[in-house]
Amino acid sequence: MEKLIEQFSLGLFVWQLILFIGLVLLLKKFAWKPILNAVNEREEGIKNALDEAENARKEMQNLTADNERILKEARAERDILLKEAREMKEGMIADAKEEAKIQATKVIEQAQATIQAEKQAAIAEIKNQVAELSLSIAEKVVRGELSDKAKQTKLVEDMLKEVTL
Amino acid sequence: MHRNNIVKLLTLLLLTVTISVKAQHDTHNETPVEDAHSGKDIKTEIKEYINHHLLDSYDFTLFSYTNDAGEHKYIGAPLPVILWDGGLQVFSSSKFNHGETVAEVNGNYYKVYHNKIYKTDAEGTISYDEAHHPTNAKPLDFSITKNVVFIFLVGLLMLFMFSKMAKNYKKSAVPTGLGRLLEPIILYIRDDIAIPNIGKKHYKRYMSYLLTIFFFVWIINLLGLTPLGVNVTNNIAVTLALALMTYFITTFSGNKDYWKHIFWMPGVPTLMKIILAPIELLGTFIKPFSLMIRLYANITAGHIVLMSIIGLMFIFKNWIGSPLSFGLAFALSLLELLVAALQAYIFTMLSALYFGSAVEEHDHH
Incomplete structure (x- = not known):
């Protein structure tokens, strides 16, 4: 201990204090602050970049999930649309068939009615014609027969035989 | 523990060597080797040379010799x-x-x-x-003195080294050159010394001091091991200056809790409080005092042992002396390289610990 006190040099102590404090202050200004700041900035940068990458990854995942969901929805919608379209088509065809059938029946009925009417008309016409013809024959016969009494009766009888209705 | 073992081994070897030297003297009945100039025997001269080496000097002497x-x-x-x-x-x-x-x-x-x-x-x-x-x-x-010059030179070296490193960061965020070696150390001091001991809230204030003291002590210890051999940290004045700075920074950054724990320890009976106060107060002085002595004693002891072993070469003048001395000196030099860094680490670590205790915020529930 005595040796230590004897060895102690005030000059060296004072110089060491001055030089060391000076060194701390100078290094603080020119070295430690810029170095620590740069390191901090870099670490922050790395951390941010990692965070961003993670976020981007999550977003990407979300996007993919969204895409898939949308695709699924779209598919489902398309299926529904297609189904609807098919149903509609089938409905339309069925309707059209029905309509056509009704229309056809109507046409057929009308045609039959017309045919019937025409037939009736033709029959009536024929009847008229026959009547007129009969009358004119009858008139002629009557005129010829009327000259000969026997003949007249015979004619009338023949005529009547001929005419069948 | 490891260090202790090595010191024990060395002591043992030194003892054996001394005994064998004595035996040699007895058998050959040699007179001690006299130094032509001073008339002292060589052992005393080596001892004086070691003492002289450990002291400061008014000249910057690289080496001296005696001419014809x-x-x-x-x-x-x-x-x-x-x-x-x-x-x-x-x-x-x-x-x-x-x-x-x-x-x-x-x-x-x-x-x-x-x-x-x-x-x-x-x-x-x-x-x-x-x-x-x-x-x-x-x-x-x-x-x-020689030591002041050396402190100044180390300061200049550090200023040059670290300001250059700081400039490199302006060019790129990735360290280049020397910064690649120094940045992990700086980060180590920040992440493993400052932050765990002081806490995330306050550590930034002390970073400059901790970094400077670590690199200063380390570099100056390492340069003390070079053949230039200027010992700075084995001057009690230098370690006192360093320890005092730690003491003053601790004392002036002490918060209410810190002083309360010294003068009126919470959670113990009143009588104990009265007994504890002077002990705790004394503790605040003993802590930096131990810093001062530890650094001084470690470096001084290392240099004395190393130089004694080298001195053996001159005492022990036969075929076994030089290789033995060389081997031991080499092994010890390696150890001293470790000690140089270890002492810088311990000084920084303990300083950080003391700062941490000064700014610590206790929760009393």
């Missing part, structure tokens, strides 16, 4: 001596001729005795008291 004519020659440069002796006295240390002559400045005479400057008369007479301590007046000494 028996004169000591020194290779190095003189440094300015600054004294306050009723006025500022500045002169070159070459006036002392390495402690061999009396320096005359403005009518005052100064002499270096045991590495301290004393005021003397023209002949350089030094009078002693009973305990063989000089009674001459000691002027206030603020000389730029």
Whole structure:
């Protein structure tokens, strides 16, 4: 201990204090602050970049999930649309068939009615014609027969035989 | 533990060597090897050389030798001596001729005795008291000694190194060159020393001090191991200055809780509080004191052992001496490399711990 006190040099102590404090202050200004700041900035940068990458990854995942969901929805919608379209088509065809059938029946009925009417008309016409013809024959016969009494009766009888209705 | 074992081993080896040297002396009945110049035997000379190496010096001497004519020659440069002796006295240390002559400045005479400057008369007479301590007046000494020069050079080196590193960050966020080596250490100090001990809230205030002290102690310890061998941290003045700074920073950043835990420890009976207060107060001084002694003692011990082992080479003049000495010195140098970093780490770590206790916020429920 005595040796230590004897060895102690005030000059060296004072110089060491001055030089060391000076060194701390100078290094603080020119070295430690810029170095620590740069390191901090870099670490922050790395951390941010990692965070961003993670976020981007999550977003990407979300996007993919969204895409898939949308695709699924779209598919489902398309299926529904297609189904609807098919149903509609089938409905339309069925309707059209029905309509056509009704229309056809109507046409057929009308045609039959017309045919019937025409037939009736033709029959009536024929009847008229026959009547007129009969009358004119009858008139002629009557005129010829009327000259000969026997003949007249015979004619009338023949005529009547001929005419069948 | 590991260190202790190695120290024990070394002590054992040293003992064996001493015994064998004695045996050698006995068998051959040799006279101790005399030094031509001073007449001291070589063991004393080595001891003195080690002591001298551990001390500060007024010259920047790289090495010295004795030439054929028996004169000591020194290779190095003189440094300015600054004294306050009723006025500022500045002169070159070459006036002392390495402690061999009396320096005359403005009518005052100064002499270096045991590495301290004393005021003397023209002949350089030094009078002693009973305990063989000089009674001459000691002027206030603020000389730029070898250690001051070295501290300054290390400061410049650090300033150059780290400001260059800081500039590199402006160019790219990734460290380049030396920064690649230094950045992990800086981050280690931040993440494993400052933040766990001080806490995330306050650590930023202390980073500059912690980083500076770590690199300062480490670099200066490492350079002390180079052949240049300028020891700075084995001066109690240097470690005292460092420890005092830690003490003052701790004391001035102490919050209410810190002082409360010292003077009025919560959660113990009143009688205990009264007993604990002086102990805790003493503790605040002992903590930096231990910092001072630890660094000083570790580095000093390392250098003494290392130089003693190298000194063995000169004592132990046979075929086994040099390889043994070399092997031991090499192993110890490796250990000292570790110690250099370890002491810097411990100093920084404990400083951070003390700062942490000063700013810690306790929750009392």
